[in-house]
Amino acid sequence: MRKPASSTPERHEAASYEIRLEGHLDARWAAQLDATSLIHESDGTTVISILAADQSRLHGLLQRIRDLALPLVSVTRLRPADPEQPSTLPAPLPNKGH
Amino acid sequence: MASPLVATKLFVPTRRTGLVARPRLRERLDHGAKARLTLVSAPAGFGKTTLIAEWLANASKRASAWLSLDRTDNDPGTFWSDVIAALQTAAPGVGATMLSSLQSGQQLNEHLLAGLVNDLSAAPVAVHLVLDDYHVIDQPDVHAGITFLVEHLPPQIHIAIATRVDPPFPLARLRAQGELVEVRSADLRFTGEEATAYFNREMHLGLSPRNISALEERTEGWIAALQLAALSMQGREDVTAFVAGFAGNNRYVFDYLVEEVLQRQSEAVRSFLLRTSFLDRLSGPLCDAVTASRGGGALLDALHRQNLFLVPLDDRRQWYRYHHLFADVLQAHFVSEGEAELPILHRRASDWYEQNGERPKAIDHALAGADIERAAALIELAIPETSRNRGEAIIRGWARVLPAELVRARPVLGIGLVGGLVSRGEFEGIEDRLRDVERGLATLAQGGAPAHNLVVIDRDQLPRLPGAIELYRAALAQVRGDIVGVIHHAQRVLDLAPADDDLGRAGGTAFLGIANWSAGNLEAARCAWAEGRDGLQRAGHIADTLGVSIALADITLAQGRLGDAIEACDRALQLAAAQGGPPLRGTADMHAGLSELHRERNDLDAARQHLATSQELGARAGLPQHPYRWRIAAAQLRRDEGDFDGAIVLLDEAERLYISDFFPYVRPVSAIRARMRIAQGRLDEALRWQRERGFTIGDELSYLREYEHITVARLLLAQGAGGTEVRLFLDRLLESAVSGGRMRSVIEISLLQALASRAAGDGAVALVAVERALTIGEPEGYVRLFVDEGEAIASLLRAALKRGITPAYTRRLLAAFGPAERAQPAHADLIEPLSERELDVLRLLRSDLGGLEIARELMISLNTMRSHTKNIYEKLGVTSRRSAVHRADELRLFGHTQPN
Numbered sequence: 002m003r004k005p006a007s008s009t010p011e012r013h014e015a016a017s018y019e020i021r022l023e024g025h026l027d028a029r030w031a032a033q034l035d036a037t038s039l040i041h042e043s044d045g046t047t048v049i050s051i052l053a054a055d056q057s058r059l060h061g062l063l064q065r066i067r068d069l070a071l072p073l074v075s076v077t078r079l080r081p082a083d084p085e086q087p088s089t090l091p092a093p094l095p096n097k098g099h
Numbered sequence: 100m101a102s103p104l105v106a107t108k109l110f111v112p113t114r115r116t117g118l119v120a121r122p123r124l125r126e127r128l129d130h131g132a133k134a135r136l137t138l139v140s141a142p143a144g145f146g147k148t149t150l151i152a153e154w155l156a157n158a159s160k161r162a163s164a165w166l167s168l169d170r171t172d173n174d175p176g177t178f179w180s181d182v183i184a185a186l187q188t189a190a191p192g193v194g195a196t197m198l199s200s201l202q203s204g205q206q207l208n209e210h211l212l213a214g215l216v217n218d219l220s221a222a223p224v225a226v227h228l229v230l231d232d233y234h235v236i237d238q239p240d241v242h243a244g245i246t247f248l249v250e251h252l253p254p255q256i257h258i259a260i261a262t263r264v265d266p267p268f269p270l271a272r273l274r275a276q277g278e279l280v281e282v283r284s285a286d287l288r289f290t291g292e293e294a295t296a297y298f299n300r301e302m303h304l305g306l307s308p309r310n311i312s313a314l315e316e317r318t319e320g321w322i323a324a325l326q327l328a329a330l331s332m333q334g335r336e337d338v339t340a341f342v343a344g345f346a347g348n349n350r351y352v353f354d355y356l357v358e359e360v361l362q363r364q365s366e367a368v369r370s371f372l373l374r375t376s377f378l379d380r381l382s383g384p385l386c387d388a389v390t391a392s393r394g395g396g397a398l399l400d401a402l403h404r405q406n407l408f409l410v411p412l413d414d415r416r417q418w419y420r421y422h423h424l425f426a427d428v429l430q431a432h433f434v435s436e437g438e439a440e441l442p443i444l445h446r447r448a449s450d451w452y453e454q455n456g457e458r459p460k461a462i463d464h465a466l467a468g469a470d471i472e473r474a475a476a477l478i479e480l481a482i483p484e485t486s487r488n489r490g491e492a493i494i495r496g497w498a499r500v501l502p503a504e505l506v507r508a509r510p511v512l513g514i515g516l517v518g519g520l521v522s523r524g525e526f527e528g529i530e531d532r533l534r535d536v537e538r539g540l541a542t543l544a545q546g547g548a549p550a551h552n553l554v555v556i557d558r559d560q561l562p563r564l565p566g567a568i569e570l571y572r573a574a575l576a577q578v579r580g581d582i583v584g585v586i587h588h589a590q591r592v593l594d595l596a597p598a599d600d601d602l603g604r605a606g607g608t609a610f611l612g613i614a615n616w617s618a619g620n621l622e623a624a625r626c627a628w629a630e631g632r633d634g635l636q637r638a639g640h641i642a643d644t645l646g647v648s649i650a651l652a653d654i655t656l657a658q659g660r661l662g663d664a665i666e667a668c669d670r671a672l673q674l675a676a677a678q679g680g681p682p683l684r685g686t687a688d689m690h691a692g693l694s695e696l697h698r699e700r701n702d703l704d705a706a707r708q709h710l711a712t713s714q715e716l717g718a719r720a721g722l723p724q725h726p727y728r729w730r731i732a733a734a735q736l737r738r739d740e741g742d743f744d745g746a747i748v749l750l751d752e753a754e755r756l757y758i759s760d761f762f763p764y765v766r767p768v769s770a771i772r773a774r775m776r777i778a779q780g781r782l783d784e785a786l787r788w789q790r791e792r793g794f795t796i797g798d799e800l801s802y803l804r805e806y807e808h809i810t811v812a813r814l815l816l817a818q819g820a821g822g823t824e825v826r827l828f829l830d831r832l833l834e835s836a837v838s839g840g841r842m843r844s845v846i847e848i849s850l851l852q853a854l855a856s857r858a859a860g861d862g863a864v865a866l867v868a869v870e871r872a873l874t875i876g877e878p879e880g881y882v883r884l885f886v887d888e889g890e891a892i893a894s895l896l897r898a899a900l901k902r903g904i905t906p907a908y909t910r911r912l913l914a915a916f917g918p919a920e921r922a923q924p925a926h927a928d929l930i931e932p933l934s935e936r937e938l939d940v941l942r943l944l945r946s947d948l949g950g951l952e953i954a955r956e957l958m959i960s961l962n963t964m965r966s967h968t969k970n971i972y973e974k975l976g977v978t979s980r981r982s983a984v985h986r987a988d989e990l991r992l993f994g995h996t997q998p999n
Contacts, residue, residue: 024351029435045349067234067263069427070142070321071351 015053017079020062022047023072034065046074107380107412109185111165112152119289119297121150124282128154128259131280132161132227135252136273137259138266141284143424144323147261148231150287161225161257162189168230173238174492175207182228183215190222196717199681207240210726210756212247220253233262242267249273288320302329310339313346323408323424327356330406331363357428360407371398372407373437374444376429377467380412381419388451389444442468449473459485459493466500475505475512479556482515486522494519506532508552510539511560514567521574529575533568540564566596566603573610577761585614601638605631609647616654617763619802619839625654641678645671645685646722650762652692657765659842661699661879668693687716688725694732698739701882701915706736726756731771739883743779747772763803770807777810777817778887785814796828800835805844808832812851816858819935826855846872846884853895854888860934862898869895870904877908885912890990894932931974938992940967945984 017037026047031039036049051062059076066073128151131137139147155163166185172178180201183194196218197211219226236242246268249258260266273279289297294315298304306314318324328345332338345355361369374390375381383396399419403409408425412418421429434441445468453461458481465474478497485493498506498516506513513536517529539553543561555561569591576584592607608631615624632647648671656664668689675683690713698706713729721729730753737746754768773788794811798804809832815825829852836844849872856865869892876884885892893916900909933941936957943953954964972978975986 022351025349026351027354027431029431033431033434041349047351068143068423069351069353070144070323070424 015055015058017050017052018054018059019075019077019079020049020051020066021074021077022049022066023074026071034062105181105184107418108167108169108181109165109188110167110411110413111155111163112148112167113411113414118149118153119293119301121153121293124150124286125154125157127280127282127286131259131282132257134273134280135249135258135278136268137257137280137282138270139259139261139282139287140263140265141282141287142263144321144422145284145287146322147282147287150282151229151231151259151261155227155229161227161255163227163229164189165229166231168232168235170235173236173241175238175240175244176201176492178236178238178241179207179211179215179244182230186219186226186228189226190219190224193218193222200721206723207244209247212244213251216248216251216253219256222253222255225255225257227257227259229259229261231261233260233266234264236266239267249278287322289315289322289325290320291315294320294325297325298329302333304329304332304338306332306338306342310342313342317346318352321352323422324352324356326406326408327353327360331356331359353424353428357425357432361432368398368402371395372402372429373433374440376421376426376433377441377444378448379420381409381421382417384455385448385451389447391447442470444468446470446473449477453477462497471502471505475501475509476554476556479509479512479515482512482519483557483560486515486518491519491522495523495525507535507539509554509556510536510543510564511555511557513539514560514564514571517571518567521571526575526578529571533571536564537568540568562597563600563603566592566600566607569595570603570606570610573607577610577613582614582618585610589614601634602640605634605638605640605643605647607631608634612647612650612654613761613763616650617803619841621654621658621802621840625651625658628654636674641674642683642685645675645683645689649685649688649692649722649724649728652696653762653765656696656699657841657843659845659875659879659881661696661843661881665693665696668696682716682720684720685722687713687721688728690716691725691728691732695735698732698735699883700880701886703736703739706732710736723758723760724762727753727758727768730756731766731768734771734775738775738778743775746775750775765803766806770810773810774813777813780817782814782817785810785817789814796824800831802835802839802841805832805836805841809844809847809851812848816851816854819858819938822859822935826852826859829855842875843881843884846876846881849875850884850888850892854891857891857895857932858935858938860932860937862931865895865932866898866902866904869899873899873905873909873912877905882912882915886915890916894990933971933974933992937967937971937974940964941971941983941987941992944968944971944980945987 021042023046025041025045026039026049028039030036031049034049035051037052038048038050040048040050042048051058054062063073063076128137139151141147152165155165164185165188166181168178168181172181180198183198186193187195194215197215200211201207230245245258245266249268252258270279274281291312294311295306295308298306298311298314314325314328318328332341335341341359345359348355361372364372371386371390375386375395378385378389381395381399383399386395386399387393399409400416403411403416403419408422409419410422412420420426445464449461449464449468449470451461452458452464458477462474462477462481465471465477478501482494494516498520501512501516506516513532517532517536520526520529520532543553543555569588573585573588573592576582576588589607589610592610593604596603596607598604608627612624612627612631615621615627628647628651632644632651635641635644635647648667651667652664655661655667672686672689675686675689690709694706694709694713697703697709710729710732713725713732730749734746734749734753737743737749750768750772754772757764757768769788769792773785776782776784776788789811792807794804794807796811796815798808800808808828812825812829812832815828829848833845833848833852836842836848849868853865853868853872856862856868872885873896885896893913896909896913900906900913939957940953943956946953948956950964950968951961954961957964959967968980971983975983975990977983977986
């Protein structure tokens with residue numbers, strides 16, 4: 002399990018996020034949503050990663066997702082400094098989907 | 100009349116064919132109409148808009164006011180103008196006052212909203228106000244305004260909101276009060292029954308129950324998806340294969356279905372859809388220009404008939420838009436296939452809008468197409484008109500997106516952006532921007548334009564730049580409170596601005612006027628404002644001359660030039676009237692000013708009339724200070740009628756509504772209220788004011804504090820202090836007022852000096868002071884200044900009359916004291932006023948103390964006490980203690996306060 006990011010003191014700094022959506026989103030959306038990667042999971046969800054997003058960028062993205070009526074499953078903040086979780090860092094290039 | 104762009108927002112979406120009747124939801128909405136608010140909250144594509152439009156068309160006995168919101172409605176002014184335009188389609192005239200206030204640039208406030216609520220409660224028809232796409236609103240001010248409206252909603256009005264996000268209203272409270280009815284996605288999604296009715300009865304697809312339930316499950320009743328599915332299945336042989344293919348994969352429903360739909364279109368239609376998907380409005384000619392082909396109008400018509408997610412924006416089928424969700428998915432397709440082409444398409448759209456006179460849209464597309472040079476050129480040309488139309492928010496938006504480097508090379512653009520920012524009260528970074536403009540100008544002057552890549556599109560603006568730079572520096576100094584700086588830069592404006600730049604020069608004189616006024620240089624201020632007024636008049640900015648005229652009236656009144664002050668207001672009103680059309684903004688202020696001015700001359704009928712006119716014109720034709728000015732004028736008249744409490748209520752309101760608007764605050768409401776309290780005998784309240792403000796008679800004097808210092812002197816006199824200290828303070832005040840040429844204050848201070856001298860038993864000095872007041876007051880016809888002082892001044896005036904001082908004027912003043920005063924027997928004239936000590940004795944003579952006790956109380960000898968008593972009897976013309984007390988009461992020597 003990923004631990005929730007500690008709140009203070011870096012609360013307002015940019016961080017990386019994983020956003021899980023229901024359904025498999027076409028890879029072309031990676032560019033539209035300015036995502037670093039877009040991965041189709043076998044459970045029928047899509048995980049979008051964004052790097053170094055501050056709160057306003059995150060909310061802008063959530064708004065785009067809202068406008069596409071994409072059902073939101075989860076939003077997770079990643080802790081790049083967490084040595085236990087190096088593998089959860091998003092891949093630097095967009096995944097082209099299945 | 101709503102502009103064409105606004106008209107498309109007020110258009111109630113037309114009913115499409117192929118709709119499923121939804122009685123369960125209609126009932127819910129009928130029920131909701133009894134509550135204040137109906138909230139239809141669900142993601143895109145759940146049929147929110149259709150549901151409300153359907154319901155209005157079928158069920159409602161009320162008139163409907165429809166508003167489709169867009170991003171521009173995040174400006175409260177735009178939002179409320181649009182709401183009123185929508186309401187007026189149902190109830191003509193509603194909100195007219197609020198609308199013209201907003202159009203004249205007044206900031207939104209609760210008074211304006213309360214006015215709208217009043218209009219609505221008086222509206223003869225019941226109205227459904229529908230706010231569609233409310234999720235585009237993210238401005239807290241707009242949310243607060245709607246919350247206020249919902250909370251004060253008259254019973255015959257109902258609000259329905261369609262949104263993708265729950266708005267930040269107190270929904271829980273409304274729900275608990277039964278004032279909120281909600282329709283959410285779970286309610287909106289098609290049930291199996293509705294899906295069957297849609298596919299088989301409306302679309303005639305003849306689907307099997309199994310296929311319908313598969314589609315239903317896959318889309319979870321999402322209506323937009325079911326519609327796309329129906330489009331994909333029309334004319335298809337292998338419907339079951341389609342359903343199996345669709346249901347058997349995990350792709351985002353819209354990705355899958357849009358692809359299906361696109362594949363089934365001809366190449367021409369497919370290309371048209373993708374290449375126009377980025378347009379937020381579509382018309383035949385615009386689409387033709389963007390796709391560089393013809394027949395766009397016919398194609399749009401055909402697409403609409405096919406239900407291809409095209410929403411008409413008017414009833415002439417000229418403008419459409421794509422369903423937002425459909426457009427989003429199309430754009431994603433297009434970007435992945437034709438990204439390189441997008442800037443070209445934006446350029447074509449920009450050109451088309453520019454040629455068709457919609458420059459702001461042309462700018463939007465230039466920016467969206469990342470053609471920043473073109474955007475900069477268009478913005479430079481657009482700024483003068485945009486600021487004339489008070490589009491400062493738009494200019495600020497441009498200032499944010501244009502790169503600094505680009506602006507630096509464009510001095511005309513640079514100064515235009517500064518103007519927009521300063522008008523919005525944004526001063527950060529302005530100094531740097533001004534320096535860049537200055538540098539650009541210097542380079543141009545050396546003829547170095549090409550080498551430095553300087554760009555000037557709007558050459559006509561160049562000559563006014565040097566003056567404009569100084570004008571905005573004056574504004575910066577004003578914000579810093581640097582009066583010397585303001586005067587310096589404002590003077591430079593007048594040195595640098597071309598003779599025909601009436602607006603620029605008027606701006607300079609306005610700052611010069613404000614600075615001099617604040618510094619107490621009234622004559623310099625008056626000259627500057629008068630020059631500014633004439634310049635504005637020459638430039639045809641008549642509405643602005645009204646704002647200048649009210650300042651002129653304030654200043655000339657302070658100078659004691661009552662006649663000139665009245666003339667300034669009258670002249671401005673005549674000029675405004677000559678314009679025709681609705682009353683110009685500022686006319687209400689002129690009438691409030693005239694009310695006070697006529698009151699000074701004791702022409703109370705005229706004063707009341709102007710006050711009533713001012714109220715009728717109201718906020719609609721009022722400058723920012725109008726709500727405050729009107730209440731001050733009204734409070735004075737209330738006081739004259741003896742209604743002190745009513746006057747105080749008005750003053751409290753005035754204090755709350757006061758806005759500086761750059762004018763110096765020379766007559767603070769708290770001091771006016773303290774004076775009322777003094778006149779009322781409520782000295783404790785006045786003393787508290789003095790304590791809180793920390794004024795003493797040792798203060799350094801300045802024009803800005805003069806009104807308050809005179810109030811302090813009044814308070815001391817009311818406490819019975821006629822001592823040397825007060826008289827010295829008054830002497831200092833007089834000297835300061837005389838040297839500043841503030842003759843109204845000179846009259847007032849002289850009258851107070853007379854009262855102080857009289858109280859000290861110095862009748863001769865009192866008469867000298869009264870004579871000064873009379874001599875200055877006569878030519879201008881001041882009356883109330885004298886009358887307001889009450890009987891004490893009346894007796895001095897009688898004394899003055901006996902000595903033949905300004906006899907006609909003095910008689911007129913005495914007559915103004917009212918019938919009660921004229922009925923006084925002639926021998927009541929107290930030529931020789933009682934001294935302070937004599938008044939003390941007289942006060943105790945009214946008690947039941949014996950002579951010895953009185954002497955002890957005053958710590959004087961019995962002999963001294965007797966000689967005081969003898970003097971008192973002589974001055975009052977009586978021979979006994981009883982008749983002395985009686986006469987003192989008759990003369991109201993102690994006002995309303997009774998001795999203990």
